[in-house]
Amino acid sequence: MSFPVLTVEDLNVSFKTSKGVVKANEGVSLEVREGEILGLIGETGCGKTTFGKAILRLLSGKVKLEGKIVYRGTDILALPEKEMRRFRGKEIGIMLQNPSACLNPVLSAGRQIAEIYRYHEGMGKKEAEKKAGEMLELVGISSLRKDDYPHQFSGGMLQRVMVAIGLALRPGLLIADEPTKGLDTDTKLQIAELIVGLVRKENASMLLVTHDLELAGRLADRIAVMYAGEIVEIGKAEEVISNPGHPYTCDLLHSLPGKGLKAVSGQIPSLVSPPSGCRYHPRCSCRFEACLQVRPELLKNEGGRFIRCLLSGKEWKTENTADSPIREQPAFSCTEEDMALLKVENLRKYYYSGLFKKEVHRAVDGVSFEVEKGETLGLVGRSGCGKSTLGRTVLRLLEPTSGRVLFDEQDISGFKGSSLKSLGTRMQIIFQNPESCLNPRMKVYDAVAEPLRLHRICERSEERGRVRELIEAVSLSEELLFRYPRELSGGQLQRVAIARVLGMNPEFIVADEPTSMLDPLVQAQILSLLKNLQTEYGISFLFISHDMQVIEWMSDRIAFMEEGKIVGFR
Ligand code: SF4
Incomplete structure (x- = not known):
C-alpha cells in the first residue's frame, strides 16, 4: 500500500x-x-x-x-x-470553485499563469509567458489565446485555465474544489478526465x-x-x-x-x-x-x-x-380532449454583429413544438445550444426575430405594454441562479409579497395570509420569512424563488436549469416539489436541463436541441 x-x-x-x-x-x-x-x-x-x-x-x-x-x-x-506562501502552489496546488470569481478579470489568462512562474520560479517575463502558453496547450487551449481575458472564455474553458493554474508548478497534491460545478454533462466529463489524466501522469495525488x-x-x-x-x-x-x-x-x-x-x-x-x-x-x-x-x-x-x-x-x-422510484409513470398523459396550452411555430432568434451587422448568430433557428395543459416538455441539449434563449423568447423576455408563439390560442408574438404585463402572471420563469431574481436587501417576506403587490393579485389585508400559504406550499419554515437571501442555503433560495413564481398563479412555467447548481439531496427535494406543485395546480412546464437523467425523471416528453434547432422528440 x-x-x-x-x-x-x-x-x-x-x-x-x-x-x-x-x-x-x-x-x-x-x-x-x-x-x-x-x-x-x-x-x-x-x-x-x-x-x-x-x-x-x-x-x-x-x-x-x-x-x-x-x-x-x-x-x-x-x-x-512567509514559507507558507512558497508552499502553496509548489507543494500543494488548489483549484477553487467558480473560476469567473477567482480569475482576475483585467489580466489575460496567459498573464495570470505567467505570474505564478515569475513569483515562484523567478523566471523572466518572456520565459514565463512561454511556459504559460505551454500550460494552456497542455489543458487543451491554444496558446494563441493566451492574451484573451477571462470574459472571452466559456465556462468549460475557464475551468481549463484554472487547471493550468492549479498544476502550473507540478505540485505533489492537487486540491480540486468542485471543479465541474455548473458545467453540462459532456464538458463536466471532459474537464474531470483532463484533471485526472494530468494528475495521474505526474503521479501526483488529488483531493x-x-x-x-x-x-x-x-x-x-x-x-x-x-x-x-x-x-x-x-x-x-x-x-x-x-x-x-x-x-x-x-x-x-x-x-x-x-x-x-x-x-x-x-x-x-x-x-x-x-x-x-x-x-x-x-x-x-x-x-x-x-x-x-x-x-x-x-x-x-x-x-x-x-x-x-x-x-x-x-x-x-x-x-x-425501497426499490420503486417516487414516480413510476408520467403523472400526465395526453387524451384526445387535451389541448395545447402553448404552440410555438417556426420561432427564430438571431443576433447580428460585425461590420454592417453581417455576422449572424442563429441562437434559435426555426423551432416548433407544443406543450399541453398540465404537461412537462423537457428540453435537453449542451450548454450554448440555445435552450435558455428559446425559453426566454417563448416568454417574450427576448424579442423573437420571426415566428409565432400561441398561448391559450392567442398569438402573443406581437403583445406589448399592458397585454404583455398581464401575460407575465400567466407565464413565468424559474432561473438557474435564484440569487439573480432576489433582491439582497429584501427579506423573504417582501420578496414573496413583491409580485403580489406589483400585479395587484390580492388585497393588502390578504397579503400576509397569502405569503404564508406560498411559503408553506414550497415547504419552507415560517421562521425564514424575516431573513435576508444571504442567510439562506441554495435550496432555500430556490424555494423562495418558486414561491414568488407561484404567487402569480401561473399556468405555464419555463424552469431553466432550476437545480443545476444544487447538490443531489437538495436537487431531489426541489424536483419533487415541482412535481407535486404541478399535480396540485395543473401547471405546464418547459423544463430545461443539460442533465438527461433529470430530464427523463421530470418530463412527459423530451425535445432534443442542437445548435438552435430541435433535432428530435421522444
Ligand atoms: S446514521 Fe446516526 S441516526 Fe442513523 S442509525 Fe446511524 S447513528 Fe443512528
Whole structure:
C-alpha cells in the first residue's frame, strides 16, 4: 500500500459569529496517499470546502485551526506565513470553485499563469509567458489565446485555465474544489478526465472536493463522506458506491436521478448548535432511541471501511432503499380532449454583429413544438445550444426575430405594454441562479409579497395570509420569512424563488436549469416539489436541463436541441 502524502489528524476548524461559534470541521482525520485520488463528498454547507482551504491555511485569520496537518513530513500549521506562501502552489496546488470569481478579470489568462512562474520560479517575463502558453496547450487551449481575458472564455474553458493554474508548478497534491460545478454533462466529463489524466501522469495525488457522488465514484480511488463538519464514512470508491455503509451515503446515492431521485426531508443542521447524539439523526430513517443521545465514533469495520454510525456492522435499510422510484409513470398523459396550452411555430432568434451587422448568430433557428395543459416538455441539449434563449423568447423576455408563439390560442408574438404585463402572471420563469431574481436587501417576506403587490393579485389585508400559504406550499419554515437571501442555503433560495413564481398563479412555467447548481439531496427535494406543485395546480412546464437523467425523471416528453434547432422528440 502506498504511503500517505497528506495526513490530517483531529482537525477542528471554528470561527465566531454573532450567533455563536461555528464548528465547520470537528475531529476530522484522514489521509491522502501517494498517487491516490481521494473524493471528499457531501452537501453544500457540510464543511468540505472549508476543509480543503484549511489544508492550505487559506481561511481568514479569524478562523481557529486546531489539530495536525502534515504534508510529506512538513507540519503545515507550524509553517511561518512567509514559507507558507512558497508552499502553496509548489507543494500543494488548489483549484477553487467558480473560476469567473477567482480569475482576475483585467489580466489575460496567459498573464495570470505567467505570474505564478515569475513569483515562484523567478523566471523572466518572456520565459514565463512561454511556459504559460505551454500550460494552456497542455489543458487543451491554444496558446494563441493566451492574451484573451477571462470574459472571452466559456465556462468549460475557464475551468481549463484554472487547471493550468492549479498544476502550473507540478505540485505533489492537487486540491480540486468542485471543479465541474455548473458545467453540462459532456464538458463536466471532459474537464474531470483532463484533471485526472494530468494528475495521474505526474503521479501526483488529488483531493477531489465535490457534491457529485457519481463523479467521485467514477474518478476517485477512495471516497470520504462528510456531514455537518464530520467524516461519516471512508472507504474504497467502488465499495462506498455499491454498498454504502452509512445511512447518509445511502440517502445521497438514492437522491441521484438515475437511482430514483428520492428526496430526504430536512437540511444540514446548524454548525453552531448541531443536534445531540448522531448529527444525522433528525433526517435518518434508521434512527432509534440511542441515536439521539450517543455520538457515534468513526470506527473501522472488518472490511477496512471507516463508518460513523451506531448501526455499523448490523443490518439496516433506509426508507430510500425501497426499490420503486417516487414516480413510476408520467403523472400526465395526453387524451384526445387535451389541448395545447402553448404552440410555438417556426420561432427564430438571431443576433447580428460585425461590420454592417453581417455576422449572424442563429441562437434559435426555426423551432416548433407544443406543450399541453398540465404537461412537462423537457428540453435537453449542451450548454450554448440555445435552450435558455428559446425559453426566454417563448416568454417574450427576448424579442423573437420571426415566428409565432400561441398561448391559450392567442398569438402573443406581437403583445406589448399592458397585454404583455398581464401575460407575465400567466407565464413565468424559474432561473438557474435564484440569487439573480432576489433582491439582497429584501427579506423573504417582501420578496414573496413583491409580485403580489406589483400585479395587484390580492388585497393588502390578504397579503400576509397569502405569503404564508406560498411559503408553506414550497415547504419552507415560517421562521425564514424575516431573513435576508444571504442567510439562506441554495435550496432555500430556490424555494423562495418558486414561491414568488407561484404567487402569480401561473399556468405555464419555463424552469431553466432550476437545480443545476444544487447538490443531489437538495436537487431531489426541489424536483419533487415541482412535481407535486404541478399535480396540485395543473401547471405546464418547459423544463430545461443539460442533465438527461433529470430530464427523463421530470418530463412527459423530451425535445432534443442542437445548435438552435430541435433535432428530435421522444
Ligand atoms: S447513528 Fe443512528 S441516526 Fe446516526 S446514521 Fe446511524 S442509525 Fe442513523
